[in-house]
Amino acid sequence: MPLSPSRIQRLALGGAAVATLAGVLLIWVGISGMIFDGSSGPAAARSPVPTNVPRRPPVLTEPADVLLRTFARPMNRSVPQAVYIPRIGVAAPLMQLGLDSRGAIENPPLAPANIAGWYRHGPAPGQRGPAVITGHLDTSTGPAVFARLDRVRRGDQIQVMRSDGSVAVFVVDKREHVAKKDFPTARVYGDVDYPGLRLVTCDGVFDRTAHSYKGNTIVYAHLVRAYHPPG
Incomplete structure (x- = not known):
């Protein structure tokens, strides 16, 4: 069921639309539907860019079909420090992303290349x-x-290391490719009654005129385990 503009605004500080600039994800907040902007806009004060990755947590050994049916209870809030995606070899520190002076979600920096950002609001x-x-x-x-x-x-599996020492382990429910003009705001930002995770990046053809990719890859996942590694 589509969310009303006012509901989307509450969920994502005004709703969201996605644009990219040379691989940069830009989510612009708008009340009146999807707004796409090919420029990155002025940057607000960023949180520090981390350079280290905590020790990689172990991968769960349960079969995927079991994990897909498993839903863990919500965890308390704790700032994420790193994200791990074993299948594709990702072990990346996480920085916190806020809003820039235009009300758009900040982009992670282009350097270092192995950095991802969590939307802290x-x-x-x-x-x-x-x-x-x-x-x-x-x-x-x-x-x-x-x-x-x-x-x-x-x-x-996707593992997120958190500042309280805990690890949030997610299992991927689905992956989709969408055109930017059809970005599924409600699916990405809409409220759910379980701990969910969305990973978003650019994809598709690069439009050299607009300096922007034409699509996005979105991964949806849910929490299956919360634990503190020994030691």
Whole structure:
């Protein structure tokens, strides 16, 4: 069921639409539907860019079909520090993303390439609701953190290391490719009654005139385990 503009505004500080600039994800907040902007806009003060990745947590050994039927209870809020996607070899520190001076979600920086960003005004990974993590597809010099996000499959695990020492383990429910003009705002930002995770990056054909990719890859996942690694 589509969300009303006012509901979308509450969920994502005004709703969301997605644009990209040379692989940069830009989510612009708008009340009157989807707004696409090909420029990155002025940047607000960023949180520090982390450079280290905590020790990789172990991968759960349960079969994928079992994990897909497992739903863990919500965790308390804790700032995420790193995201791991074993299938595609991602082990990336997470920075916090806010809003820039225009009210758009900040983009992660282009350097270092192995950096992703968590939208801090939404749920933290493990909390009830849709936590959103974004990352670049590429930069002017090569692949970036989510260059292979389109290889993630249903049943794959995603691990998020949190600042309280806990690990939130998610299993992928689905992956979809969408045109930017059809970005599913309600599916990505709409409220859910379980701890969810959405990973978003660019994809599709690069429009050299608009300096923008024409599509997005979105991965949807839900929480299956919350634990503290020993030691």
